Amino acid sequence: MNRTASPTSISTAQPEDFFQLLKPRVMSLVIFTAVTGLVVADGEIGWLTAAIAILCIAVGAGAAGALNMALEGETDALMRRTRGRPVAAGRVGKNDAMSFGVILSVFSVMLLGMATNWLAGGLLALTIAYYAGFYTLLLKRRTPQNIVIGGAAGAFPPVIGWAAATGAASWQAWLLFLIIFLWTPPHSWALALYSAGDYAKAGIPMMPVARGAKSTRLQILLYSLVFVPVAVAPGLTGLGGAIYLAVSIAGGAGFLFLAFRLWRSRAGDQPDKAEAVGREAALYDVRAEAKPARNLFAFSILYLMALFAALLVESMTSMMRL
């Protein structure tokens, strides 16, 4: 029998490459929102079980990221933002990334179900299938609304945390879901406004590519007008307290101001030919008129973190008082 494997077919992927498959930066946001959901829910869950639950949610989210990278290797290689990813750069094989994602998905869902309850486990499984299957395979290349519908995947972690702590997903948990769900379009489209060229090259119909920058700026403003009142809502329904209310109103005003300024700007408009000639822009080298888009993108991350941090701080403070 002749074994045809050659030394060149043996991978040189490092453990760090597999860690990068988990999208650690996205994972940190997932951990943060899941912890908030778990703590705010105020269920009867021990700290050790809570820690295992958070680990499972983080690994499950990472597994979805690995599946996404395995499925999108060729597309990622076409975009500056993603071409350094392990599969796109050729450091990890597509099949290896796929196996890694599937194994981590199964283990994280099973362990979360065993450690807490099967509602939480089921929601984690749904999130992974939604992101890797529904969003990556079906939505992303078919509709400019990809990020609107696909944004649900990123909104599930606080609900999973809530379900892990209480065994149920109450309307407050879905309010947290709604906040992230409505936050995603203005956040993602602000980024897309200054990297639309990349998306066009990769054939992804992001809103600025499919409908143009002007329409995208208007939609960002409209989504922001819906998002900010929803972000303030927990402060009026008893889920959040005075700190949350102050943070959500002040930050919401800032968010709306930046969205309005973006709407009035020329961010994402095609550059003049003379200006574009001979200019290979670096990844975050934003043209002056696109700065309002970058400002909103950066502020949106800060605002979401501040909202969940306020909820977390208030819950922990009241727990310490008891």
Next chain:
Amino acid sequence: MRLTPEQLSARKKRNLALAGALIVFIVLVFTTTVLKMKGNLDDRKEAATAGQIAGAAS
């Protein structure tokens, strides 16, 4: 088939990482099992105590 030193080193690192991950997984499953068993025992104790109180009251 002879592997290059780079391939050997990468494979060794991957194997070590995999071994570490497996150990963590085993510890997590063990911990979860113990926590679940402890929870069930506590529930039974509570139920037995409630039964005794109910019996004494009647």
